[in-house]
Amino acid sequence: MKGPASAARWHLATCHGCGLLSRTGAGQAARCPRCGTPLHARKPDSIARTWAFIVAAAILYVPANLLPIMETSSLFGAQQDTIMSGVVYLWVSGSWHLALVVFVASILVPMAKLIALVILALSVQSRARWQPLQRTRLYRLVELVGRWSMLDIYVVTLLVALVQLEALATIRPGSGALAFGAVVVLTMFAAMSFDPRLIWDVLERDDG
Amino acid sequence: MGVTESPLVACHDCDLLQREPMLPEGGVARCRRCGAILSRNHPRSSERALAFGLGALLLFLIANLFPIVGLSLGGDFVQTSLLGAARAMYRHDMRLVAALVLATTFVAPLAQLLALLYLLLPACLGRRPPRARLVFRGLTLVQPWGMLEVFVLGILVSLVKLAHLASVVPGVALWSFGGLMLLMAATSASFDARDLWTRLEAAR
Numbered sequence: 400m401k402g403p404a405s406a407a408r409w410h411l412a413t414c415h416g417c418g419l420l421s422r423t424g425a426g427q428a429a430r431c432p433r434c435g436t437p438l439h440a441r442k443p444d445s446i447a448r449t450w451a452f453i454v455a456a457a458i459l460y461v462p463a464n465l466l467p468i469m470e471t472s473s474l475f476g477a478q479q480d481t482i483m484s485g486v487v488y489l490w491v492s493g494s495w496h497l498a499l500v501v502f503v504a505s506i507l508v509p510m511a512k513l514i515a516l517v518i519l520a521l522s523v524q525s526r527a528r529w530q531p532l533q534r535t536r537l538y539r540l541v542e543l544v545g546r547w548s549m550l551d552i553y554v555v556t557l558l559v560a561l562v563q564l565e566a567l568a569t570i571r572p573g574s575g576a577l578a579f580g581a582v583v584v585l586t587m588f589a590a591m592s593f594d595p596r597l598i599w600d601v602l603e604r605d606d607g
Numbered sequence: 608m609g610v611t612e613s614p615l616v617a618c619h620d621c622d623l624l625q626r627e628p629m630l631p632e633g634g635v636a637r638c639r640r641c642g643a644i645l646s647r648n649h650p651r652s653s654e655r656a657l658a659f660g661l662g663a664l665l666l667f668l669i670a671n672l673f674p675i676v677g678l679s680l681g682g683d684f685v686q687t688s689l690l691g692a693a694r695a696m697y698r699h700d701m702r703l704v705a706a707l708v709l710a711t712t713f714v715a716p717l718a719q720l721l722a723l724l725y726l727l728l729p730a731c732l733g734r735r736p737p738r739a740r741l742v743f744r745g746l747t748l749v750q751p752w753g754m755l756e757v758f759v760l761g762i763l764v765s766l767v768k769l770a771h772l773a774s775v776v777p778g779v780a781l782w783s784f785g786g787l788m789l790l791m792a793a794t795s796a797s798f799d800a801r802d803l804w805t806r807l808e809a810a811r
Contacts, residue, residue, distance in 0.1 A: 406617030406624045413617035416747045417804045418646065420617050433804050435740035436747065494767050501764060504757075535620055535641045546754050549711060553761025554768070556708050559699060560692035561676065561769065564683045568772065572701045580707045587751065596622040599640070 405596070405603050407440040414438060442594040449520050452589035456582050457513055463582045464506075466575030469555050473568035481575060482506060482551055504550040505579075512548075512586050515541050516593065523597045531598050538595045545590055548583045552576060618643050646801060653806060655797035657727040663790035664720050670783035671713070675762060680773035688780060689713060689758075715753040716791065722746040723798065730803055735810040743800075750795075759788045 406413060412423045416436035423429050429438040442448075467479035480488070482505050489498035515537050521527075522534060555576050562570040616627045618638035628636050630648035638645055649655075670689070677686030687695070689712060696705035722742050729736040736742070762781060769775050 404624050405622040407622055409624060411615075411617060411624065413619055413622070415619060416743060417800045418616070418619070419804070420615055433808065434743050434800075436744055489764075489768070492771055497764055497767050500760070504760075531621075532641055535643075539620070539643075546751075547757055547760075549754050549757045550761050550764065552704060552708060553712070553758050554764045556692045556696050556704070557676070557687065557761065557765040558768065560687040560695035561678045561685050561765070562772070563685055563695075564678070564680050564773070567680060567683070572696060572699050572704065576701060576704050580704050584707065591751070595620045599621040599623070 405599065407596075407600075408603065410440075412438045412440045441596060441600075442592060445592055445594040445597060446520055446524060448592035449516065449589050452585050452592060453513060453516050453520065456509075456585035456589060459578045459581050459585065460509065460513065463509075463575055463578035466578060467573035468551060468575040468579060469558060469573050470571045471562070471568060472571075479573065482579065485551070485554075501550065501554075504547045508544050508548050509582055509586060512541050512545055512590070516586070516589050519593060519598070526601045528601055531602060534598050535595050538590075538593065538598075541590050545583070545587050548586075549580075552580050552583070616645055618645060647799060649797065649799065652797050652799040652802045653727055653731055656723065656794050656799075657731055659790050659794040659797060660720055660723045660727065663787055663794055664724065666783050666787040666790060667717060667720060670780045670787050673779035673783070675778050675780040675784065676766065676769075677776035677778060678769060678773050679776060686776070686778060688778075689784075711752055711754040712758045715749050716755050716787075718749045719746060719753050720791075720794075722749070723794065726803060726807070727798075730806040730810065733806070733810055735807050739807055743803075753791070755784070755791055756788045759784050 406420065410423050411420055412429070413420050414431035414434060414436050416431060417434040419431055419433045421432055421438065423438055423440055430436065431438055464482055467481055468485070469480050471478045471480065486498050486502045486506065489495075489501060519534060519538060522529075555572055558570045559572050562568055613626050613629060615624060617624050618641060620643035621638060621641040623638055623640045625639060627646060630636055630646065632648060632650050635647045636645040637643065672688070674686040674688050677684060693705045693709045693713070696708060722745055725736055725742055726739060726746070762784065766775055
C-alpha cells in the first residue's frame, strides 16, 4: 500500500447524495450515474464563497445584537429587548439553566461559528499543515451546532403570537429579529460552501 | 479492481481513497484518516426509516392542526398553532422572518417526510418510483433546513418566559411536536441512502 491518496488524484469523486464513487470526466456537468446529484471533485469556489458568506454574516452580526428583537408594551410601560437582555431577563428571573441554554444558542454559537469558519478558511488559504484532524472535527462541529441559533427566532415568533392581551400586554417583533435570522442562514450557507477536503489536499501533494 | 477485493470508497470529508471493510451486522465503517462515518450496516434500515417516517407524518398532521400553547390572563384567552404564529409575524410586517420560520419548521420537515416516503415505500416493495433521482436530489437539498428540534426547545423557552406573565395551558400540539422531534430523529438516523439506492437499482 502506498501513502495516502485522495480520490481526486485518481480522477474519482464520491457522490454526496448516495456515496457512490465514480469517475469525473472533463465535462463540467458531471452527475452521479446512480442518483443524479452533481459531482464535484471539490466544491466549486469553496473558499471565495465561504468568505463572502462569512463577511455578510459578520456585518449583520452587529445589528442582530444591537437592535431589539422584540418590544413589549404593558401596563408598566414599554420595553425593548435585545438578544442579550433576553438572556439577562431569564437569569434574573431565576431560570438560570434556560438563560445558559439561550446564551449558548444565541450568543456563543454564532460568534464561535464565525470564528471557527475564519480559522478554517484562513488555514486552507495559507496552506497550513497543522492538526488536519482537529480542523476537520471543528468543521463537523460547526455544521452540527449552527442550526441551534434559530432558537431565539422561534421564541420571538411564539411570544408575538401569544402575548396579544389587549389592555394588559402586547409584544411586537423588532428589526433585530430579521438581522439575527439572516446571520443564522448566512453562517449555514458559509458552512455548506466550505469543503473540508481542502484541509487534506496540502498534505497530499507533498507525499506524492 | 480484483474480484475478491471489497469496493473502493472515498471519504466525503477528507477524500481519502480506501477499501470498504466488510461490516458485521450493526457495524459502522469509519475513515481511517479523519474518522468520518463511511458506511453502516444496519439491517432493514429502509424498513425502519419507512416506519418511523409514517409515524412522523401522522404526528406532523396532529402537531399542525391543534394549538401548541394557550395563555389565559384575566378572562382573556389566546392560543396559537405553528401556522398561526407564523401568520402573526407576517402581520407585524416581518415577512422574511415569517417565511424563515415557516420554511424551517413546516415546509422543510414536510417535504423531507414526503420525499422519504415517496422513495422508501416503493423501494421496500421492490419497485422504483418515477423521477426517483429528482425527488432524492430535493431530499438532500431540503434536509439541512428542517429544524424541528430547535423549535421544540423554542417552545420550552417561551413557556418559561410566559409562565411569569400569565397561566400557560399546554396544547395537544406541544406533546405532538415533542414526539415528532423524536420520530424525525429516528427516521434520519435509520435512513441509509446507500441501502435505498441499492434497492432502487435492483428494482430497475
